[in-house]
Amino acid sequence: MGEKKNSKSILIVDDSRLIRLIVKDILGVEGYDVETAATAEEAILKVKNKKELFDLVIVDINLPNQNGFEFIRKLKSQAEYKNIPVMILSGDATPPSVRQAIEVGAVEYLIKPFKAAELLKRVVKLIGYVEEGDHYPELKELLRKEINRAKRSNVNLSLVLAQCEEKTKVEISKIAEQVKNKFRDIDTVFEVDKNTLALILPVTGADGTAVVIKKLKDKLPGKWYFGISIYPDNGKNEGELINFAKESVMKEISNSVQEREEAKEK
Incomplete structure (x- = not known):
């Protein structure tokens, strides 16, 4: 690396x-x-x-x-x-x-x-990577704790990675603060790097996460892509959940580009 x-x-x-x-x-x-x-x-x-x-x-x-x-x-x-x-x-x-x-x-x-x-x-x-000061190690630690709680209670846990297409005019830390005010006290909104937010949603499955993303889309400035992973369906540990969510983000980017190109050709 x-x-x-x-x-x-x-x-x-x-x-x-x-x-x-x-x-x-x-x-x-x-x-x-x-x-x-x-x-x-x-x-x-x-x-x-x-x-x-x-x-x-x-x-x-x-x-x-x-x-x-x-x-x-x-x-x-x-x-x-x-x-x-x-x-x-x-x-x-x-x-x-x-x-x-x-x-x-x-x-x-x-x-x-x-x-x-x-x-x-x-x-x-x-x-190598571009971003300096990314917080994936801290995200992994937060996820590890929430996974342990979910495992003990036998409930779902969702991770959402939200990535901005381009650097926004608003600092990501300010966006994170605005988003935090819209969700439950048990949810975690985490600034991963300069264009990525992570949401950790305890006791939340796929349907509940879809509702959260719909709410997020109305609050975030600019064009954003979302990747979702659900514990334990998409991963049994923090690394697997993050990787699955990253792959979901990149699939959404690919699909979005392809849809835009197909629309131009019509």
């Missing part, structure tokens, strides 16, 4: 507009600065015009005019990009393609269709 810093930039090179949007939204919500290109030529221009180096380049193999392998060779021929990680994102999973990817300098190979959580996992492995 890489060291965290305030800003990490990623270049996505793919001729599919939908893939570019999905990847950008998934990684953008996590705090990465993401730029996109539809062709190798456009990507090279973005590389040349960018004052600072990209931290990671994600490339499809099948690009118009110049394929992904040729682009990687050209990119790696630049001394400053020799050690910048490159990841292949492609539907081509044949052994020759994988071998060629390694030969030209790619260090990761993710097959389409991909799970959002797997994409993020690979990105974190290569360049």
